[in-house]
Amino acid sequence: MSLVPDYLSPIETSGTEKTPPNPARTKMAFARVGYSLVEAIADLIDNSVDAKAGTVLVRFLYDKKGVQRIFIADDGKGMSEDVLSQAMQFGSTLPHRAKDLGQYGIGLKAASFSQCSTFSVVSNDGREISGRRWTNASFERDWLCEKLAESGCRQLLLAPWSGLKLNQKGTIVVWDDLTGLKSGQSTPEETVNRALGELSIHLGLVFHRFLSGEALKILLDVQFVGKRESPSSQEVKPLDPFSYAKSGAIGYPKKFEVELGEDIRVDLNAHIWPPRSNEPAYRLGGGKVASRQGFYFYRNDRLIQAGGWNGYRDDDAEPHLSLARIAVDLPQNIDVSIQKDKVETLPRGFIDAVRQAAVGSIRFPDYIKKAQEVYRTRGRATDGSDFPLVPGRGLSKPLREAARKFAAPGESRVRTIDFRWANLDAGTVFEIDRPRRRIVLNELYRKSILAGKRRSENDAQIFKTMLFLLVRDYFDFQAMTKARLEYLEGCNQLLLRSLNE
Template sequence: MALDDRIPPNPRMLIQALRSIGYSLEQAVADIIDNSISAKSRNVLVRLVRTDEAIEQVLIVDDGTGMSERRLHEAMRFGADTEKSLESLSKFGMGLKLASLSQATELTVGTRNAGIASGRRWTVESISDDWRCDMVPRPEITRLLKGSWGPVDVSRNGTVVAWSGLDRIRVGKGGLDATIKRLMDRLRLHLGLHFHRFLEDKRIRIWLDSQQAGAEPNDVRFEVEALNPFSYDRSGDPDYPRAFPLDLGDLGELIMEAHVWPANSTERTYKLDSAANRQGFYFYRNDRLIQAGGWNDIRDTEPHSSLARVVIDLPPKLDSHFSLDVQKSSIKAPPVFTTALRNAVDGRKTKFSEYLKTAQSIYRKQERANPDNFPLVPVDGLPAYLRDNLRETLAPNERRVRQVRFEWADIEGGDFFEIDREGLVIRLNRTYRNRVLGNRRPSAADAPLLKVLLFLLLQEDLDSGRVSRKQREWLDTCNRALAHAMKVLRTDDS
């Protein structure tokens, strides 16, 4: 008997694979807001609904045009045609479903168009049951749409996207309140950055809040601020920004706008989550920021290029050549892009490579001028010959360094060491000195091996402006381990 060449997919295995594509919470929320913008929404509310122990739901509410019954049916279909116009921020017809199910086991959409309410629901179980998308009874959808949504009015038109069964959102060690704060911070950063053009000209306003399940909603919410990664007051170099045309052959011409941030900027729009990681190309599609930094394999990311950021607005006609990932976080450029970069010159015949050197030069000048950037070298508390060797090893060719001192001192609580970051001092507990020295005579330069090892262990912590909870936990662990080793040493000596 001949085998049937048509092999239907296993829906349970397929949906589990699709759920593992790799959305973060903020990427998933942004994908839903893309649909809100396409629906001409003026306001969007992102709400975390919590119990005492967990986050129960994520709700994303907009006051856009809403959807008719037929349009909702199509929008809930995987690969929906309604999501794929050139002008739309949506692209694959998968965003609503994949983004939602990447975070939750249940997706409910309630929508109202011209006063008429409709609702559909996907669950992991219904998909496994031969791709069954359930209709939601109108009374249930009406109750959902009647929620208290603050500045978002869905009485006539609008949409509520509800995620339930949030099996990908974990409560961290700091507890639920700390987890919610961390998620809110991530949402503010990601949404403020990727939708900054829409937020700046008030095409849309995005609100965030957190509410207790089953309680009357409070009025505590905050508005997401635009984070324009090019919003400096003055350029780091008076000759920038400059336009670099890219000749892409048959694909046409693409314009890059190269910027140099001013050195030593404290602006949040420069620092973001990591200034060094935000250097590189900023690809926009229909004003939506897709890729926020990175050099697309043409060069490595390294601190000296931190001031270099480049704007590239991609016309939708190049979608098939500059492909974006499903999460809309990065661009895969065609080979001709790399070739065009090597040949790119601006109107003054300046090469793109010279622009990068300019940005690096400005960064290096501020680096040399800032004493906090001088390397750390252990000095006091070590033999003279060792100090000289360490300086040559740790800071070759550096004229200036920051000197780290060692001291034996009384330390409460039994800790083996403590750090004075302001004074650049590592203090060792005097209680353990005789055991460390094996009852040899103490001196100002004793225990050199231990001191050098401690310096290497603690160097990054000495240089930290702020100490995170994770750093404190690590230092406590090191102290406990060394104190325990001292107890073992005492036992062996006895």
Template structure:
């Protein structure tokens, strides 16, 4: 039927042919400037590991003295052959995702990596294919999206380097020329690493907490000296479940509310009220409390939004700091919810707001009653008097992260204070420990190290009981402006007593 402008223009735009328009090389700038934070980018890569069936992931910082060189994410997933490596590194290629996949848009590997690194290298092997690799750089993208093939010998050597994790199959993602590393001054490397690792632990522990809690996934963050291969730091990521309280802030909770949402159907929401003034890391250490109230959206068990009201309320209300609601997004595509490419925020249409207004639990109570209960629990909890505990200089590297978390839960940190680290060094035989007060280090005599590790080589977080007791005993000594003679005498007799304890322990092992 011929085109009739007077009647057809308002219904459909006619076309008269088509042409292919490949992306200009300038699009690479947009690809590498997606606004990924460091920890969000790494979480996106670990999503790929989970989609590949990985059970173990290592985030590996390579360090040369005071310089950070590279970052690698290593997993024991099913791996990729040459064709799959090509597909993974093709810009703009969207693969088919299964119903339970965490990937969505097909851009995460490239965009997340090149937002932080000048070079992205992908090396992998499957049970039936040899090791292979591909590399993208800013220059190769500008050169018509060229992808370079990694030398097979290097690909195999990199896989072999991680033979404790990658046996029959697995993948290594390597970042070089990491922009954040290149801007760190030598004197600030330790501080930068400490902050970066803390943010990583918190973000990964929160957004992947369901996988970590079930034991489906183990994540370790490791720092290694590239020359000695010595492990300088090793932090396992612990789950941070935002609903992991022991006793609810109000009896009868959590409650499940059902919201009728147009385009989806009945959406279930688990409404929780935290106990007031909770010291738990899952409540107070995953970000500002006002930002963590509200909705927690999950997609295929992966947290994709941690707090916020999505238009249900004008702004955060301090009196709702105890209110958190867990929602699992529908697995099937829908027109109500959309997820941003970084997977840290959800946009909802007004249909969601209308559904919330009609939401009720099995007894007919409205969602607004939950908000009133949360506000009342907050007011009641704020009026309680609590025992005030002293603030402490926080523990740092060398003390197991699980112990550091409990200390942070139980004792508030003195603001602006550098943490106390614990390390093993060479000391005279009559010294079990020394204090480096200027650099905030408890130095332990490494000739006694084997007594606390049953003769095995210890890692950076070994001897947890001994290190924790020493931290609790010595922490306040780092706060004194003047070092009096009685302090030196105290350290001397502590050393003599502790060496006697080590000798007694050695005698027990010998017998």
């Protein structure tokens, strides 16, 4: 089946509804126009998340001349005709829950008109199908929002949408007469591929908390005019800006608490990335990585701002602070001004409170200094306390050398963890001695562990090597929490059982 009748035939109109403008709200809406393509699409996906969509599809339709249409389709709960009519009115505000992502009532219109001259919304709430369309000409005709014929809307919903069953429930936003996506000197294919790459990064970052679980799936695909639907689509992967394997500094991340009055508390989760990282989650699409330092503000798990100091520092991209990132979840009762992908204004006193925030004896400015130090020393503490850990006495020299190549390749300076046999409690197979950097094994079980082999300083090499790999990170933890102690106890009990089998 060709896509031409579904996608390129005009959607019929059966009448109009007058939408009286509210000058103040209309001015506010168009003041926000200036979105990039990725910001505008992210704004529409906010609405999809609020509609409890499990999957969102962003589709580009193009021909040899360029991109002709963009669709944002979701399988959310859809809208009734009355709700859709209200949603398309300028100056109207739909009721929102506290945890909704779209709370300003103008995102749909402003985001759409920043990218196109004509946009339509077709929705199915499971009971009725409805459609509305705005065009630049609509404003000239006394603010008339077109009402679309149900037959055309139904035809669009029945088209193939990468597995989305929009004939049951869902919503499609259609952008025509595109103004925000120009090919310039590029071919249409190059334009589309560039847009897909930017979208994959931006949406993966903004919605990474949703995408990392099963709450949301975002698909991107491309269709050429007149061809069948492509059998495959690209799934957006989460891009978590804090997903390093190991912290760049011992004891981090730290949670700093900021008190703003009696009822408002904001947690600052201060992270230090490991230096010299090439991880996509660190580079976040490339470019100047230093511009990604600073605050990462979240509202209802949606990332609003990815980097920047919001007045805490004058320089938002000083290279020596490239490793510093702070996750900030904004509570419901905090008063902030949000514009597109940035927190414009924070509550009065917020920055001063950040400067005074502390975790024990460590103040927030100390965290800043630590992040700079890690960057300058390439992650090496000046006292050597974070040199890589490798096995020491208790293993043969060849095995120690092999372990060093594995655990600390190319490193000239390391810390060693030695092994020692000693008399321990009968319920314990091993203990870790953090101050002396030792793994202590229970002499009581030495014979069973050796399984008939001769005792020596370097005996039980397999057992010792596995213990080193199992517990080496525990020597660098800032605190032995209850959970960590319970884990070590569980390891002991499992080993004890295996020795008694």
